[in-house]
Amino acid sequence: MDFKYAKRMEYIKASEIREILKVAERPEYISFAGGLPAPELFPVEEIKEVCRIVLEEEGAKALQYSATEGYNPLRQWIAQRMNQRLGTSFDTENILITHGSQQALDLTGKVFLDEGDIVLCESPTYLAAISAFRAYGCEFVEVPTDDEGMIPEELDRILTNTKRVKLIYIIPDFQNPTGRTWSLERRKYLVEAATKHNVMIIEDNPYGELRFEGENLPSVKSFDQAGCVLCYGTFSKTFCPGYRIGWVAGEKSVIEKYVLVKQGTDLQSNTLAQREIAKYLELYDIDEHIAIIREVYKRRKTIMVQAMEKEFPDGVTFTRPQGGLFAWVELPANVNARDVLEKSLEKKVAFVPGGSFFPNGGKENTFRVNYSNMPEERIIEGIKCLGETLKQFV
Amino acid sequence: MDFKYAKRMEYIKASEIREILKVAERPEYISFAGGLPAPELFPVEEIKEVCRIVLEEEGAKALQYSATEGYNPLRQWIAQRMNQRLGTSFDTENILITHGSQQALDLTGKVFLDEGDIVLCESPTYLAAISAFRAYGCEFVEVPTDDEGMIPEELDRILTNTKRVKLIYIIPDFQNPTGRTWSLERRKYLVEAATKHNVMIIEDNPYGELRFEGENLPSVKSFDQAGCVLCYGTFSKTFCPGYRIGWVAGEKSVIEKYVLVKQGTDLQSNTLAQREIAKYLELYDIDEHIAIIREVYKRRKTIMVQAMEKEFPDGVTFTRPQGGLFAWVELPANVNARDVLEKSLEKKVAFVPGGSFFPNGGKENTFRVNYSNMPEERIIEGIKCLGETLKQFV
Numbered sequence: 167m168d169f170k171y172a173k174r175m176e177y178i179k180a181s182e183i184r185e186i187l188k189v190a191e192r193p194e195y196i197s198f199a200g201g202l203p204a205p206e207l208f209p210v211e212e213i214k215e216v217c218r219i220v221l222e223e224e225g226a227k228a229l230q231y232s233a234t235e236g237y238n239p240l241r242q243w244i245a246q247r248m249n250q251r252l253g254t255s256f257d258t259e260n261i262l263i264t265h266g267s268q269q270a271l272d273l274t275g276k277v278f279l280d281e282g283d284i285v286l287c288e289s290p291t292y293l294a295a296i297s298a299f300r301a302y303g304c305e306f307v308e309v310p311t312d313d314e315g316m317i318p319e320e321l322d323r324i325l326t327n328t329k330r331v332k333l334i335y336i337i338p339d340f341q342n343p344t345g346r347t348w349s350l351e352r353r354k355y356l357v358e359a360a361t362k363h364n365v366m367i368i369e370d371n372p373y374g375e376l377r378f379e380g381e382n383l384p385s386v387k388s389f390d391q392a393g394c395v396l397c398y399g400t401f402s403k404t405f406c407p408g409y410r411i412g413w414v415a416g417e418k419s420v421i422e423k424y425v426l427v428k429q430g431t432d433l434q435s436n437t438l439a440q441r442e443i444a445k446y447l448e449l450y451d452i453d454e455h456i457a458i459i460r461e462v463y464k465r466r467k468t469i470m471v472q473a474m475e476k477e478f479p480d481g482v483t484f485t486r487p488q489g490g491l492f493a494w495v496e497l498p499a500n501v502n503a504r505d506v507l508e509k510s511l512e513k514k515v516a517f518v519p520g521g522s523f524f525p526n527g528g529k530e531n532t533f534r535v536n537y538s539n540m541p542e543e544r545i546i547e548g549i550k551c552l553g554e555t556l557k558q559f560v
Numbered sequence: 561m562d563f564k565y566a567k568r569m570e571y572i573k574a575s576e577i578r579e580i581l582k583v584a585e586r587p588e589y590i591s592f593a594g595g596l597p598a599p600e601l602f603p604v605e606e607i608k609e610v611c612r613i614v615l616e617e618e619g620a621k622a623l624q625y626s627a628t629e630g631y632n633p634l635r636q637w638i639a640q641r642m643n644q645r646l647g648t649s650f651d652t653e654n655i656l657i658t659h660g661s662q663q664a665l666d667l668t669g670k671v672f673l674d675e676g677d678i679v680l681c682e683s684p685t686y687l688a689a690i691s692a693f694r695a696y697g698c699e700f701v702e703v704p705t706d707d708e709g710m711i712p713e714e715l716d717r718i719l720t721n722t723k724r725v726k727l728i729y730i731i732p733d734f735q736n737p738t739g740r741t742w743s744l745e746r747r748k749y750l751v752e753a754a755t756k757h758n759v760m761i762i763e764d765n766p767y768g769e770l771r772f773e774g775e776n777l778p779s780v781k782s783f784d785q786a787g788c789v790l791c792y793g794t795f796s797k798t799f800c801p802g803y804r805i806g807w808v809a810g811e812k813s814v815i816e817k818y819v820l821v822k823q824g825t826d827l828q829s830n831t832l833a834q835r836e837i838a839k840y841l842e843l844y845d846i847d848e849h850i851a852i853i854r855e856v857y858k859r860r861k862t863i864m865v866q867a868m869e870k871e872f873p874d875g876v877t878f879t880r881p882q883g884g885l886f887a888w889v890e891l892p893a894n895v896n897a898r899d900v901l902e903k904s905l906e907k908k909v910a911f912v913p914g915g916s917f918f919p920n921g922g923k924e925n926t927f928r929v930n931y932s933n934m935p936e937e938r939i940i941e942g943i944k945c946l947g948e949t950l951k952q953f954v
Contacts, residue, residue: 167786168758169814170726172674172696178820184628202625210619217611225604229800231596234578265659265804269826276695280566297824301670302566332564364562392561406623408831410659420563426572430691432663436830437802 174301182522183293186507190516196548198535199516201342201491205539207459208406209450216445220438228441234429236263236413237440243447244399244413251375253388254397260415262424263435267372267400267412269428271298274333274368274396274414276427279304283332286324288316290494290523290532292342292370295335304332306525313485315348318355325363334360334367338386339374340490343523343534347488350383357389370398373490375456378464380488393417401443403491404456409439463491463538470537470545477553479560484535491538494520496531501559503533510555515548568695576916577687580901584910590942592929593910595736595885599933601853602800603844610839614832622835628823630657630807631834637841638793638807645769647782648791654809656818657829661766661794661806663822665692668727668762668790668808670821673698677726680718682710684888684917684926686736686764689729698726700919707879709742712749719757728754728761732780733768734884737917737928741882744777751783764792769850771883772858787811795837797885798850803833857885857932864931864939871947873954878929885932888914890925895953897927904949909942 183199190197220228235241238258245256264270271294279285281303287295289308296306307324309316315338325331334356338348348356360367369386387395393416400412414424428434446452470493471486478484484495495517497503503519510516520532537545577593584591614622629635632652639650658664665688673679675697681689683702690700703710703718709732719725728750732742742750754761763780781789787810794806808818822828840846864887865880872878878889889911891897897913904910914926931939 167755167760167788167811169760170672170758171817172670172672172677174674175671175817175821178817178824180820181823184823200625205620205624208620208623210615210623213619213623214612214615217615218608221604221608221611225607226599226602229602229604229607229802230599231594231796231801265826265830268824272825276566277569278564278566280568283566294824294827301821301824361561364564366561366563394561402625407625408623410826410828410830417561423565423569423572426569426574427695429575429578430572430662430688430695431666432659432804432826433688434804436659436804436833439830439833 174303177300178297181293181297183518186516186518189511195514195516196540196544196551197516198537198540198548199518200539201536202539203403203407204459204462207462209455212446212450213442216442216449220441220445224441228438230437232434232437234425234434236261236435237437237444240440240444243444244415248397248399248415251382252385254385254415256415259418260421262414262421262428263440264412264414264428265432265435266402266410267370267398268294268298270398270412270414271295273424273427273431275299275302275304276431277423278332278366282330284328284330286331286334287525288336288341290343290520290528291335291525292337293523295370296525308524308526313346315352316356318352321356321359325359325365331363331365334365335370336367336386337370339371340376340487340492342373342490343492343520344494345485345487345490345492347383353383353386354389357386357395360394361392365394367395368398369395372400372403375404376460376463376491377489378460378467396420404452404459405443409443411435411439411443466537466540466542466545467493469542470535470549473546473549477550479553479557481560482556491536493535493537495533495535498560499531502530504530506533506555506559509558510552513551513555515551515555517552568697571694572691575687575691577912580910580912583905589908589910590934590938590945591910592931592934592942593912594933595930596933597797597801598853598856601856603849606840606844607836610836610843614835614839618835622832624831626828626831628819628828630655630829631831631838634834634838637838638809642791642793642809645776646779648779648809650809653812654815656808656815656822657834658806658808658822659826659829660796660804661764661792662688662692664792664806664808665689667818667821667825669693669696669698670825671817672726672760676724678722678724680725680728681919682730682735684737684914684922685729685919686731687917689764690919702918702920707740709746710750712746715750715753719753719759725757725759728759729764730761730780731764733765734770734881736767736884737886737914738888739879739881739884739886741777747777747780748783751780751789754788755786759788761789762792763789766792766794766797767884769798770854770857770885772854772861773882790814798846798853799837799840803830803837805829805833805837860931860934860936860939861887863936864929864943867940867943871944873947873951875954876950885930887929887931889927889929891950892954893925896924898924900927900949900953903952904946907945907949909945909949911946
């Protein structure tokens with residue numbers, strides 16, 4: 167059999183992270199490679215109780231097919247939470263429950279992207295957004311980005327000179343992979359520019375609740391008068407990723423399109439998962455739970471930054487995130503992080519080279535480190551070891 | 561904001577079934593419209609026990625991210641089950657766990673279909689397969705089909721004269737919507753024809769375990785020497801649809817492509833759901849459970865067929881399925897089932913008009929009835945009422 171795949175399969179490739187993770191998941195490795203939450207913080211006992219209650223009180227319903235839009239009490243909770251935290255004004259009908267926020271990316275591609283359309287993104291940007299959108303044949307233009315977000319003059323120039331820009335994709339809070347957070351001014355400016363050029367903004371916000379320093383900033387959406395911002399959220403970082411429950415929020419007419427598309431894609435998200443999360447939110451205080459996560463990640467971040475300051479050679483710089491799961495390391499221009507990784511894996515320390523976070527190829531002298539998944543002593547040990555490796559290159 | 565959607569959104573429309581279901585789900589309706597399993601048969605107590613054990617024994621793992629391919633013990637169970645029941649020779653690596661078999665349809669579109677490609681299907685065919693594939697810009701050619709499957713001469717003619725045929729999509733056992741089952745000879749012939757023309761076959765088999773009369777037939781896949789058959793399966797009809805756990809099985813090199821595509825689509829299926837189902841399969845006898853479902857559906861089917869024989873006017877014909885969830889009714893050529901539905905809904909009896917199961921438009925004098933979701937006395941009452949309505953038209 168000569169398999170005739172679709173053309174898009176030529177540019178759908180194995181994620182580099184995934185291959186590294188396969189090695190790094192062995193227990194003898196110190197892995198800064200993944201983006202895994204700390205599993206020891208999952209509220210297992212509470213979830214056990216919630217499962218029991220949901221199955222006892224509403225078992226048949228929880229195991230049956232249910233609406234594509236999602237479970238209404240959960241949609242309502244999400245709308246209220248976003249309104250409180252992010253200054254939005256959503257209600258139930260503005261929310262579609264998705265199979266993790268990765269599915270929100272895929273559905274966005276299906277709803278908006280034709281072959282040859284352009285997506286603007288931060289430089290660097292989230293790797294799995296690149297692969298989700300690319301399946302719909304789009305191309306990426308990276309907008310030069312600094313510590314406050316996309317640079318306005320560059321954004322203007324690109325929006326003015328580029329045909330067929332359909333979407334601007336950003337993670338404004340504790341970005342993956344850099345850990346950077348957009349300033350208030352840049353958020354406002356982005357909405358103005360997008361409105362002027364009639365382009366949708368995708369505000370992906372998986373880490374916003376995990377701020378451990380500084381003050382919360384209003385969402386990009388909160389400045390949106392025209393309805394041009396769509397928001398993604400997820401329970402993966404504040405609760406448990408295994409449930410695969412996320413959402414997309416936006417104008418009702420747009421969400422209706424997403425519902426149509428989700429119907430043909432997978433009918434609906436897991437009924438039981440939605441009802442269990444909703445029951446947890448009813449019976450327990452998720453803010454208390456998130457406060458614990460924040461505290462642990464804050465300590466891990468602090469310890470990692472201190473270790474990097476101590477162990478990394480001169481000429482290596484890195485971000486100091488105020489929240490989220492990741493920091494970003496930049497090496498001298500002549501050092502390739504893939505070479506560093508090769509040596510580092512010999513010493514059983516893993517991270518992700520930065521090159522693949524640039525959709526058009528880019529800075530090979532960068533890498534991403536995750537601090538949420540390793541206990542403090544292993545962070546210290548791993549960074550020390552990584553520092554020694556770096557000294558062979560810098 | 562002037563929303564600029566992708567071109568495909570012009571032909572992604574609300575499913576007619578879904579709109580009917582919204583009305584018919586009210587408790588005062590007798591609904592033959594959906595495809596819901598009988599919720600009173602869900603093994604709620606066993607699932608409660610399984611949830612408790614999974615969270616107690618492996619809570620942190622069950623709530624964490626996991627591999628795109630799926631949970632290995634579950635993949636292994638599926639491979640063995642298929643080998644026993646369907647005469648295949650799969651192992652773990654041949655199986656990808658999907659978010660219901662609807663996702664298998666979507667991933668198939670992504671892996672195989674370019675705009676303008678042709679999918680051959682039975683006439684009529686499963687509605688949600690049409691919407692899943694159509695999102696990738698394909699067109700459908702319906703192969704004339706009788707009670708034994710696609711008609712060989714017609715299949716030959718179409719395969720010989722049609723350019724760009726990529727897939728042949730079929731449900732050989734107790735098809736949705738007709739309830740028909742392919743004969744052994746037609747299964748063999750299909751594989752020969754597809755092999756000769758180098759076209760993939762998608763063997764979708766959600767109902768195969770629910771045979772209540774006659775003998776099991778070998779799967780289409782069991783005749784496949786060339787690796788041209790991909791199989792879909794699901795736990796939705798034999799266990800619970802709310803979990804959204806299905807699978808696709810095929811050649812390893814093809815499954816690897818599916819894994820790549822699933823990674824960008826939604827990362828992975830629900831970890832907890834996969835482990836709970838695997839634990840259920842370990843601790844309980846699913847064959848005993850399926851035997852109960854079969855027994856109940858057999859009775860409901862028998863009662864529905866007897867009621868249709870008694871209540872439907874002359875000139876109305878219908879299938880007598882040997883398994884599955886659906887029967888198919890054909891009215892005289894001049895009667896439109898949509899008109900019948902309008903009258904029938906006034907009397908609070910719902911079904912799905914057949915026209916939308918023909919991708920290129922078709923026999924409006926047909927409709928689908930489901931017998932799995934209503935208790936026996938409501939089937940009798942509903943068919944009687946529907947018979948009275950039909951007498952106004954026939």
